[in-house]
Amino acid sequence: MKMSFRHCLLASAVVVSSLGFTASTQAALPFFSDSKDEVPSLAPMLEEATPAVVSIAVEGTQTSRQRVPEMFRYFFGAPQEQVQERPFRGLGSGVIIDADKGYVVTNNHVVDNADEITVKLTDGREFKAKKLGSDEQSDIALLKIEPDDLKALPLADSDGLRVGDFVVAIGNPFGLSQTVTSGIVSALGRSGLNIGGYEDFIQTDAAINRGNSGGALVNLHGELVGINTAIFGPNGGNVGIGFAIPANMMKSLVDQIAEFGEVRRGLLGILGSDIDAGLAEAMNAEVNIGAFVSEVQPESAAEKAGLQAGDIITAINGRQLHSFQELRAKIASMGAGAEVELTVMRKGKKMNVDVVLDDATDTTVTAAQIHPALEGATLSNGADDAGNAGVVVSDIERGAPAARIGLQSDDVIIGVNRVRTSTVAEFRNALDEAKGVIALNVKRGNSTLYLVIRQ
Known part of the structure; x- marks a missing residue:
């Protein structure tokens, strides 16, 4: 069956x-x-x-x-x-x-x-x-x-x-x-x-x-x-x-x-696998369950906290771990900036390591995920030439809905219906709140203009 x-x-x-x-x-x-x-x-x-x-x-x-x-x-x-x-x-x-x-x-x-x-x-x-x-x-x-x-x-x-x-x-x-x-x-x-x-x-x-x-x-x-x-x-x-x-x-x-x-996902910055009896024997470890660290990425939260390749993470915030996938899911759900205590076995010794998670959020999104009229563009967090935060437009597809409403590559969207938007998340929320006609406030080079979306 x-x-x-x-x-x-x-x-x-x-x-x-x-x-x-x-x-x-x-x-x-x-x-x-x-x-x-x-x-x-x-x-x-x-x-x-x-x-x-x-x-x-x-x-x-x-x-x-x-x-x-x-x-x-x-x-x-x-x-x-x-x-x-x-x-x-x-x-x-x-x-x-x-x-x-x-x-x-x-x-x-x-x-x-x-x-x-x-x-x-x-x-x-x-x-x-x-x-x-x-x-x-x-x-x-x-x-x-x-x-x-x-x-x-x-x-x-x-x-x-x-x-x-x-x-x-x-x-x-x-x-x-x-x-x-x-x-x-x-x-x-x-x-x-x-x-x-x-x-x-x-x-x-x-x-x-x-x-x-x-x-x-x-x-x-x-x-x-x-x-x-x-x-x-x-x-x-x-x-x-x-x-x-x-x-x-x-x-x-x-x-x-x-x-x-x-x-906004948390990021630890390690690669690894489940610990099993064979790996535990090879590493001369006394634990058979947990997450084995095979690599610590440079400049990551893990490296800053002192984690090392060969460590075996057995618990997170005092709760026992069963697998590397469980560690990955818990870290991702905790969010960027979260403070986490990891219990680690290193060369037969047990220790606790405090980590502040990095931000794993991919700030680049396909605009069609946010609004159908923006299909064909890619959006990411960025800033205009003056350094003001906004939503940067890139990779406009020729003839796509985003191009038809007038968006161009390198435009920076700074507002929706006179509501200031500095990030992709704020832009998405502003579009969700907007009703009827939508006016995008766009910075293009040294000029500021409005592009209208009629729903």
Whole structure:
């Protein structure tokens, strides 16, 4: 039977019945009934948690490009490529993480390319949502709805999870609203699944199906421990192996999105691999799990902190590491400038190394990612001739939409509708806020001009 990884575009799930807890366990978990006439139940906890899990409906248009055969272009004057636009609809789940600000977190693949996002609460109310930002590599997106008597899920410290901990998944699989399933944490720090660029998944056997994407994985106290993201099974069906993004990783990413409009990844500056028994023996090391440092890049955060090739990193901020991929994902999600304590084994001696992470953010983006009218240009953080920060335009494609609105190579965009923009992130946010006609304030040599985009 062929197995495959699939994103669970819909929500999460959870069901819990009597789990055979003792009286002492019930005392530790106050949501269980103390009445001798009632069966122990997770219902009180779920009644508090489920209002914070929402259904997400999206609508948009997918654009596909197909190259036209040369003979058709020659005889009929057809363009080099044919562009087709197809409308799409989708369903998923989300979790309210800040009731006052109206922040809803979900998976990037749920809302990617969506023109309209609708969030539906358990009480039937619906809100149009605005996407504040997303990160494709970690599959996280942050939405905002107008606060109106919302309820948020409290966050747990996902680094404190242990294999065997009970968890509950809540979401909308197959469009079935407010489905709940239960299970345990099956594994931690899962990576190498080729689901996303940065993988540090919680694995669970709580039933997760298509449509669970963006839903909540909670502990028995009703605290959010993860965002359900993907499943592993034949034809997308549940076989008891699901994956969730840890709450700590999600929190770090959405904090960056809320502040900067994008994720500003941390960078350690090392190359390496997993440590295994063979490598541990070759290095005369007493540890068989962790991240082996094969190279420290010059002028990197790692070199400045004193890391050396041959070091074995066994923990980050006191939490044990299972693999190099787990280290990579945790570092990337912590953000530029974060202070990190690494536990290192060097020549049989254990030591702690404090590191301040560099900025790994690639500030060069394809302009079509920001606005369709800018397609054909490449944008990056820079400055004009006077040294004033702005968004530098380069690599204009001839005849592309960006060229048609008048942009030229080496232009520096310094504002949108009289709002000053100094970085790509600020430029993206200003365009998201703009309605109707958009006026780009452009510095071209010694001249300043406005270019108009009519939506």
